[in-house]
Amino acid sequence: MTIAEVCKKYDITADTVRYYEKIGLIPDVPRTKSGIRDFDETSCRWIEFIKCMRNAGMEIEILLEYVKLFKKGKSTVQERKSLLEEQKQKLVEKQKNINATIERLDYKLELYNEIILGKRKDFTETI
Amino acid sequence: MTIAEVCKKYDITADTVRYYEKIGLIPDVPRTKSGIRDFDETSCRWIEFIKCMRNAGMEIEILLEYVKLFKKGKSTVQERKSLLEEQKQKLVEKQKNINATIERLDYKLELYNEIILGKRKDFTETI
DNA sequence: ATATACCTTAGAGTTAACTCCAAGTCAATA
DNA sequence: TATTGACTTGGAGTTAACTCTAAGGTATAT
Numbered sequence: 001m002t003i004a005e006v007c008k009k010y011d012i013t014a015d016t017v018r019y020y021e022k023i024g025l026i027p028d029v030p031r032t033k034s035g036i037r038d039f040d041e042t043s044c045r046w047i048e049f050i051k052c053m054r055n056a057g058m059e060i061e062i063l064l065e066y067v068k069l070f071k072k073g074k075s076t077v078q079e080r081k082s083l084l085e086e087q088k089q090k091l092v093e094k095q096k097n098i099n100a101t102i103e104r105l106d107y108k109l110e111l112y113n114e115i116i117l118g119k120r121k122d123f124t125e126t127i
Numbered sequence: 128m129t130i131a132e133v134c135k136k137y138d139i140t141a142d143t144v145r146y147y148e149k150i151g152l153i154p155d156v157p158r159t160k161s162g163i164r165d166f167d168e169t170s171c172r173w174i175e176f177i178k179c180m181r182n183a184g185m186e187i188e189i190l191l192e193y194v195k196l197f198k199k200g201k202s203t204v205q206e207r208k209s210l211l212e213e214q215k216q217k218l219v220e221k222q223k224n225i226n227a228t229i230e231r232l233d234y235k236l237e238l239y240n241e242i243i244l245g246k247r248k249d250f251t252e253t254i
Numbered sequence: 255a256t257a258t259a260c261c262t263t264a265g266a267g268t269t270a271a272c273t274c275c276a277a278g279t280c281a282a283t284a
Numbered sequence: 285t286a287t288t289g290a291c292t293t294g295g296a297g298t299t300a301a302c303t304c305t306a307a308g309g310t311a312t313a314t
Contacts, residue, residue, distance in 0.1 A: 004290070015273055018292090034280060036291055045254045056228035057184075060271070070254070074242075081239040088232040091225050098222050101183035105215040112208040115201075127172045127197070131260075142303055145262090161310060163261055187301070 001039040010047050017047065025050055025063055027071055057094060058087055128166040137174050144174065152177055152190055154198055184221060185214055 003014045020026050021037075026046045030038045039047070046067075053063055066083055069076040114120045130141045147153050148164075153173045157165045166174070173194075180190055193210055196203040241247045 002291080013273080014291090016271090019272065022293095032280095034291090035293095036280080042254070049254050052228055052231065054271090055224045057225075058228075070252075074252075077239055077242050081236060081243065084232055084236055084239070088229060088236065091229050091232070095222070095225050095229065097182045098184070098218050098225065101179055101185075102215060102218050102222065104179065105211055105218070109208060109211055109215065112204055112211070115204050116208065125197075125201075127169070127176050129261080140303080141261090143301090146302065149263095159310095161261090163310075181301090 001044065003037050003039070006039050006044065006047060009044070010051055012047070012051060020047070020050060023060070023064065025060065025067060027067060053087075056091055058091075062087060128171065130164050130166070133166050133171065133174060136171070137178055139174070139178060147174070147177060150187070150191065152187065152194060154194060180214075183218055185218075189214060 001009075003017055006012075006017060007014050017026070021029055026043055029043045030040050032038050050063060054060070062083070066080060069080045069083065111120075111123075115123060115125075128136075130144055133139075133144060134141050144153070148156055153170055156170045157167050159165050177190060181187070189210070193207060196207045196210070238247075238250075242250060242252075
């Protein structure tokens, strides 16, 4: 699979994929004799995984640590579990923030709506 | 209220508060005769609002737009509503990504757990 | 009065995560 | 065989959002 195909499949730019490989986020990407990347299933799985985690806001530094541990093999299972647990906890926090903010926006939007509909003509706006 | 008190109250650094004021995110912060900031309730409400939105990942550029509209008064209510609706939609997308990633991490953590507990001794790890 | 702790500014520096550029290689087609 | 288009690299540039620094003003306790 060429870089262009991977980029299309995972909706990511070639620059980003090359950057990820350069820093070590996508291990062992196969190459043709002439040096062109030829992504196999494992590379694709890495890209998909990285993309998912990055979409949720996980830091590259953390993902690098995970990849490093993964490459070391079974002896690092416990460490990887701890790492992922910690990251999950961070996502749960983020989830709470976002949920709260969405609720707050819903409340504000309802107020704005009432103002627009002409109810609350008296209403003094608050931030 | 001094900047130090505000920082403590909202768990934010003084540098960040000054930066927010400088770029126009916190309008009309009162000052003492000698030029020292003396935050009133309205300033505090702005800080709390900005902090909440930033925590959820809303961009400063967008918040600046909102503040600008707010200062223009009632004529901008419809525009502000649209802006907040759009931002809410972005947060809902983010929420979905995070929820999906948390679920994925839960699944991986369960697998890791089974490996650690000695079940799945045969198991070949996948990314 | 002086030391200390806190406040002020403009502007430079930092960090994460890309994103772009130039210069060159390679494969397929007219 | 020449052109076209996709690929390669190292390294520079960009962007958002702070974060820090230097140089100085202010308020209060001793």
